[in-house]
Amino acid sequence: MQPVAIKEDIYWVGNVDYDHRDFHGYSRSPAGSTSNAYFLVDEKNVLLDTVPSGREGSLLCRMAKTLDPEKIDYIVCNHMELDHAGALEAIVERCKPEKIFVSQAGLKSLAGYFGNRDWPVHAVKSGDSISTGKHTIVFQETRMLHWPDSMVSYIPEKKLLISNDIFGQNIASSARFVDDFNNDSEYEQRIKEYFYNIVLPYSPMVLKTLPVVEKLDIDMIAPDHGLIQRGEKAVRHIIGMYRTLAEQKPAQRALVVYDSMWQSTRTMAYAVCSGLEENGVPARVMSAKLNHHSEIMTELADCGAFVAGSPTHNNTILPYVASCLTYMKGLRPQNRVGGAFGSYGWSGEAPASLQEMLAAMKMEMPAQPVKANWRPGKDDLKACHALGATIAATLKERCRG
């Protein structure tokens, strides 16, 4: 296990986990993931971020090839979530650092996870910097991007931004840099997946932070998950993608999510999909049972419209649809056109409930929900098709605007 020099005097010492499938316990990571940590060799040697608990062996083993871990003077903890700070206790014990730097809000999460230790902790705020000899580390708090304690570290002499969770992607690979990965579509898909499942609620903060990042003189962004963006082209590309993802401008594509017991609502979903497609809006149907909620969110990244279907089950909606919508609500997607439908037997509450849930997410609902009694007949399917057509017309109008 070797460290990887990413710049002169700066090394990657992270952990690659090809088996990681359940990022943070709720988001699928089909391509595995990495927890990246970095160290800087200077008069004061600095470790920036750590790895999950139990993975400290790989960090220390890599580091030891270049620098005796006991020679680490400072540790910077940009964010206290346990994929970055889980190994902190073991690392502190081993390295015995002279100083540990965290953000102001990091003091609380540090105490919350590790208790009140006699560690040499120093709180820093935006604009504070430390000198390590030949280098400077400038801190920039990025509160709520995505925890109160989150911050990033900028090393101007190296034109390097260590961006913690921002700009990360769940990719396990022997490639450390985007330009070594040679699979642009997979890379972009994993950026969308990460953004739409972790960063999305903080889109307004992203839009405030990007101009701050753009003012920095950088030619490398080293995030704490996945591949490092090396060179101006890769840096510009990720910043551009983040801006697009955070802006959530309407995209002319739709997502139809449903669940069904006896296939009536499923049949309706396909009719809604046809109504969309045949009116100029490409669409995809996803079963809430067959697709994980995080896969559904990733798909939403490309869709300006979202249509939900559920039969009425015990006077309410089916649990997979409920779970998907609860998850989606928390991620606060903006600027979508919505619609609702479902089959029922006697009371038929589900479509109206769905309509209400989507409206509560501030989706524009241009049509009444479509209900079909028992098995949908020709007229019911026509109504579903018309629902798709109305949503398509509304979305196309938005895309033109």
Ligand SMILES: Cc1cc2nc3c(=O)[nH]c(=O)nc-3n(C[C@H](O)[C@H](O)[C@H](O)COP(=O)(O)O)c2cc1C
């Ligand atoms: C366990 C169960 C509970 C149901 N509860 C309700 C209900 O509370 N109100 C209602 O209108 N229909 C209810 N239904 C009837 C279904 O909504 C109806 O069969 C519908 O056509 C199923 O659509 P699907 O084929 O998409 O599953 C229930 C059906 C089942 C199997």
Ligand SMILES: [Fe+2]
């Ligand atoms: Fe995090």
Ligand SMILES: [Fe+2]
């Ligand atoms: Fe993370």
